[in-house]
Amino acid sequence: MDASALGIDLTADNAIVWRDGRLYLLDQRLLPQQADFLPLEEVRAVADAIRDMVVRGAPAIGISAAYGVALAARHRFRANPVDWKTAIAADLETLARSRPTAVNLFWAIERMGARIVALPEGDPEPALLAEARRIHEEDVEANHRMGDLGAALIEGATAVITHCNAGALATGGYGTALGVIRSAFRDGKIQRVYADETRPWLQGARLTAWELERDGIPVSLMVEGAAAARMRAGGVGWIIVGSDRIAANGDLANKIGTYGLAVAARYHGLKFMVAAPTSTIDMKVPSGELIPIEERAAEEIFHCGGRRVATEGVDAWNPVFDVTPAGLVDAIVTEKGVVLNPDRAKMEALMGG
Numbered sequence: 001m002d003a004s005a006l007g008i009d010l011t012a013d014n015a016i017v018w019r020d021g022r023l024y025l026l027d028q029r030l031l032p033q034q035a036d037f038l039p040l041e042e043v044r045a046v047a048d049a050i051r052d053m054v055v056r057g058a059p060a061i062g063i064s065a066a067y068g069v070a071l072a073a074r075h076r077f078r079a080n081p082v083d084w085k086t087a088i089a090a091d092l093e094t095l096a097r098s099r100p101t102a103v104n105l106f107w108a109i110e111r112m113g114a115r116i117v118a119l120p121e122g123d124p125e126p127a128l129l130a131e132a133r134r135i136h137e138e139d140v141e142a143n144h145r146m147g148d149l150g151a152a153l154i155e156g157a158t159a160v161i162t163h164c165n166a167g168a169l170a171t172g173g174y175g176t177a178l179g180v181i182r183s184a185f186r187d188g189k190i191q192r193v194y195a196d197e198t199r200p201w202l203q204g205a206r207l208t209a210w211e212l213e214r215d216g217i218p219v220s221l222m223v224e225g226a227a228a229a230r231m232r233a234g235g236v237g238w239i240i241v242g243s244d245r246i247a248a249n250g251d252l253a254n255k256i257g258t259y260g261l262a263v264a265a266r267y268h269g270l271k272f273m274v275a276a277p278t279s280t281i282d283m284k285v286p287s288g289e290l291i292p293i294e295e296r297a298a299e300e301i302f303h304c305g306g307r308r309v310a311t312e313g314v315d316a317w318n319p320v321f322d323v324t325p326a327g328l329v330d331a332i333v334t335e336k337g338v339v340l341n342p343d344r345a346k347m348e349a350l351m352g353g
């Protein structure tokens with residue numbers, strides 16, 4: 001359904017919309033050519049939308065799942081007002097199986113699950129919808145706070161490199177890495193953003209460039225193979241990325257290619273910043289090698305622009321995230337504060353032991 005047909009004034013900040021008892025997700029696979037919203041009324045459809053990349057980006061996945069739990073509760077309560085809390089466990093599992101790496105998904109499901117346990121008798125939908133809305137609003141607030149904290153670290157004016165899309169589309173609004181870039185641009189500290197195109201889903205080309213261009217922030221698209229050469233050419237001060245899961249020692253998973261950027265940044269003496277809300281920090285995972293890394297279908301890299309580019313019969317390896325060791329990170333920026341040169345003790349201090 002077209003955004004204007006729905007009366008939605010399209011900005012990247014309203015890619016996740018609850019209206020008239022339905023969840024509307026902006027279909028990010030079609031951007032920037034088309035702005036279509038998918039109306040969802042079933043939890044299974046929400047899980048499919050997450051798996052199939054209609055909605056993507058760690059916080060956005062978590063927020064969508066939270067609304068999915070509210071939809072699940074509606075159906076389970078109607079079917080069995082007495083024992084719906086037992087039945088809904090299967091729906092939480094369906095959501096949890098949609099994608100493995102972004103911990104925000106599991107964090108949101110757990111938070112909704114705790115709310116379910118505490119609910120009194122009666123229709124659960126209003127309370128669960130309110131909780132999902134709170135998760136959504138808190139995410140936007142966290143992004144603005146991170147934006148200010150991250151911008152304060154940048155001595156302007158400089159160019160920066162970002163990877164994938166860690167913008168409003170990947171979150172409840174404003175963005176993590178793009179939130180820092182937005183705030184720093186507002187403060188006169190950003191001259192230009194170099195956005196990696198990010199094969200194979202091209203989140204950089206289709207989503208990051210779209211968001212920045214709409215905000216009037218100068219952006220140059222580049223293939224990710226150009227990043228090291230761009231660093232060497234000069235003028236770049238920071239690499240700024242988001243994350244899908246940060247381990248207890250500060251190692252972090254993010255879109256495949258992030259690790260290479262961090263290695264190249266260190267070689268060239270550039271700073272590497274990760275902006276992520278504390279819902280992305282998984283203190284239960286001690287270090288990066290224990291973060292589950294999603295591998296997606298080989299088909300995704302056999303094709304480009306709807307055309308097969310790989311020879312028939314060839315094999316492929318398609319991990320969609322990699323792990324950057326904490327030792328390559330200069331700053332992790334969260335809504336609770338900044339961790340410089342992260343390690344386990346500093347992460348524990350941030351997360352309150």
Ligand code: MRU
Nearest residue numbers: 056057058166170176242243255
């Ligand atoms: O596969 P995607 O598009 O969901 O991957 C998204 C990323 O890797 C983002 O950088 C990450 O989720 C941070 S989003 C604020």
